Amino acid sequence: MIVSVSRNTLDRAAAILKAGGLVAFPTETVYGLGGDAFNPRALAGIFAAKERPFFDPLIIHIADMKDLEKAADPGALPPAARRRLEVLSSKFWPGPLTLILPRRPELPDLATSGLATAAVRFPSHPAARELIRRIGAVAAPSANRFGRLSPTRAEHVEEQLGGKIDLVLDGGRTGVGLESTVLDLCGAFPRILRPGGLAREAIEEAVGPVAMGPAEGGGPAGEGPSASPGMLKSHYAPGTPLVLCGSWEDIPDDPAAALLFFSGSSREKFLARFPLYDSELRLKVLSGPGDRTEAAANFFDMLHELDRAGFSRIYAEKAPDGGLGDAINDRLSRASIFRK
Ligand code: TXA
Ligand code: MG
DSSP, X not given: OEEEXXXXXXXXXXXXXXXXXXXXXXXXXXXXXXXXXXXXXHHHHHHXXXXXOTTSXXXXXXXXXXXXXXXXXXXXXXXXXXHHHHHHHHHHOSSSEXXXXXXXXXXXXXXXXXXXXXXXXXXXXXXXXXXXXXXXXXXXXXXXXXXXXXXXXXXXXXXHHTTTSSEEEEOOXXXXXXXXXXXXXXXXXXXXXXXXXXXXHHHHHHHSOOEESOOSSOOSTTTSOOOOTTOOSSOSBXXXXXXXXXXXXXXXXXXXXXXXXXXXXXXXXXXXXXGGGOOTTTEEEEEXXXXXXXXXXXXXXXXXXXXXXXXXXXXXXXXXXXXXXXXHHHHXXXXXXXXX
């Protein structure tokens, strides 16, 4: 059931969470499916509703720095990492950054998939903050079925999870449009496990060089970076097969397909070659001027729309690397069946 955000519905949502129920709510990145992080029954319900495998741990959302230590144990970090935590949390929280930190033993194993670490995020969306503040620590993956497109609107949640959860709080379309950046602070150097709504460049400006991608093999407890169990090759996928194209020139003349361009100029060049394609429904542009932040905000939203329209394929143009382009390209490559 979808209700718009208000004081009343936030109270109702908080009561549901306190009773062990599940509520989908807007964040600045994508909609989350929330449950009380300390209630194993709620956590099990999240995995069941999403059909998510138990090896893929959840992000614990907080709305007050004093709640950080409910989930994580910053004191167990080496001093350099503790300083990075201080800099990053004061600079980028609340916001689209998730930090992997040593966990508290009290946190249920279901939340962390039994890892020695916990993922923590302090979102900036006002409705998310209001709701989380009333609970303390809310476990929330993106509110989609496992492996599918992440929701940027309440209706996307209802389509995928309707009937399986207690309430959907509708706060309109999300602003950032892509999930948070997941940054592991447990290793000798910070490592981005998932590029997302906070660009690598911004993190490096604050704390120096960061490594990128899953750790190879990981390291001994406390030394090496954590494993990143959720970083599956295939993920974030529409129902329609998606083909990732290196540039507009690789997009073929396929009348049954929908096309997703990064910029207006790519679309113009494509149309100069294939003028018959001009249709709003079939051709989407992530950002007219080619702005990566705007493109990220439109990314899942446009994919949902194209997915619903019943094309045989979606051809999508790669974004330029750097900034939020890295997160867009990460999602595109996981969504694609093959690349051209
Ligand atoms: O923007 C977001 O992060 C959204 C909103 C709702 O906050 N949440 C989200 O959650 O994207 P989810 O569950 O879809 O993705 C969480 C990612 C997964 O890839 C998971 O494997 C990883 O974070 N993760 C969680 N705990 C981890 C841990 N202890 N170590 C490494 N990776 C972890
Ligand atoms: Mg997800």
